[in-house]
Amino acid sequence: MKRVFVIMMVFVFSLFLFQTVFAIGEKEAEKEIKVGTLMAHTGPLKEYGPAIKNGAVLAAEQLTDAGLTVKMVHEDSETAPIAGVDAARKLVNIDRVVAIIGALSSGVTLAVAEAVTIPNEVILISPASTNPMMTDLPADRGKDFLFRTCPSDALQGAVAGKAAAEMVKTASVMYVNNAYGQGLSEVFKAAFEKSGGKVFAMVPHDEKAAESYTAELRKALKGDPDVLAAYSYPEHAKVYLKEAVEFFNYKSFLYSDGTKSLEIIEALGADIVEGQFGTAPGTLGGKPLDLFNAAYTREFGEAPPLPFITNAYDGMAVLGLAAYAAIQKGLEPTSENIRDQLRKVANPPGVVIMPGEFEKAFDLLEKGRSINYEGAAGSVDFDENGDVVTPIEIFKYTNGGIETVRQVSP
Structure with a gap:
């Protein structure tokens, strides 16, 4: 009888131990x-x-x-x-x-x-x-x-258009033909022209990177705009910006978050991009x-x-x-x-x-x-649409790198 009791106690204790370990594991798994x-x-x-x-x-x-x-x-x-x-x-x-x-x-x-x-x-x-x-x-x-x-580019495009209008009177835009390029280009054009500038051409290119963009550049550079806004991605822009320099002797560019790129510095040369400006989502610091x-x-x-x-x-x-x-x-x-x-x-x-x-x-x-x-990029205060509001950075290429000039709060 005593042996049976001991066996039962061992069984109960083992069951309790198993349930406890399982519960702890389950809690940890959560x-x-x-x-x-x-x-x-x-x-x-x-x-x-x-x-x-x-x-x-x-x-x-x-x-x-x-x-x-x-x-x-x-x-x-x-x-x-x-x-x-x-x-x-x-x-x-x-x-x-x-x-x-x-x-x-x-x-x-x-x-x-x-x-x-x-x-x-x-x-x-x-x-x-x-x-x-x-x-x-x-x-x-x-x-x-x-x-x-x-x-949203509703913020970046507005800041870019206004800032560009303070420096130049005319512009053209080359942009990647997708939601990013279309949206940013349209907001930039509206803000630039509202601030007194004139956009000569809005020239899209395919989302897939190409070996050459000379046909698009001819359209974009017609009329000799004061600046060409490059609203694409690095794999596109490092090709067509280099072609603009080599084939059209054109060297005045405006950049965006999509063309804030170390590869662009390497492709064009630090001397070509030196002092040129762009915009990108910024941080509060x-x-x-x-x-x-x-x-x-x-x-x-x-x-x-x-x-x-x-x-x-x-x-x-x-x-x-x-x-x-x-x-x-x-x-x-x-x-x-x-x-x-x-x-x-x-x-x-x-x-x-x-x-x-x-x-x-x-x-x-x-x-x-x-x-x-409070995040690394700024406050992550989601509104009802899941958007946040952060500053827009104005940056420039300088000394072979990228430097923040100032942050513009919406």
Whole structure:
């Protein structure tokens, strides 16, 4: 009888131990999310993809160190809508990610949102897609699964047009014939001409990089405009800007976020681009940016070299914070539950959380406190359309590099 009792006690204890370990494992498993990135590692934006991905990776590593395991799956959009949609379907249907950070090209992001993420109710946060159409995309009305951590070209184009009109009287535009190039060019033209300038020509080119653009350049340079705005991607612009210099003896260019490129300096020569200006989504600077820059440099051995790296970091940061907030409310970190917490962790009011301060944020959330993430690129205060408002940077090429001249707040 005593032996039976001992066996029963061992069984009960083992069962209790199993249930306890299982419960702990289950609890730990809840503090885990899987996030995809959809960057351009090939195609016209391939210069940007790896560095922007690094921004998201850095935030994921910091979140993991703070107590939320973030598993990442990386895919290549190829800077093309069809390839981007296929990659997004893989992330959603096979990898089962709760969110995707991407894409870079507005045309890819819009296609992915309409065909994949919105129908499947998966969050899509773009760090770089600036087309104004994203603000009120019909497919996302009443759904709220489309966000971005960069400003709309309704802001950048207006700043660029006004700034250009202060320097020159006439301009032409060469732009990539997709949502990004069309949107930015149209806003620039309206702002430039409202400020007293005259646009001679708006010349599109194909999204696929070509070996030569002399036919487009003849149209764009007709009438000898004071400046040629290059609203394309590096793989396009480094070809046609070099042709403008070599075949047309034309050397006056205006750049954008899509042509803020180290490869353009190399292709044209530092002496050609010296002192030339452009615009891009900027940052508020200050302590949040300093914290990010220091962490990025420690991790990757160099300061962030290209635009939108900070925006990708912020996208991953708010996803992680929102997931942790959902978990603390006893909810599974699903796409819908994370979405419902995004504005609560990113917008005021609340204790300010800066880049890398995720342990502090998690502790506050565990205590039921509100937080307000202030990002590397600026405030990530999502409005009802999932947009943010950040400064627009005016930059210039100088001494073989890129330098910020000033930040213009909308």
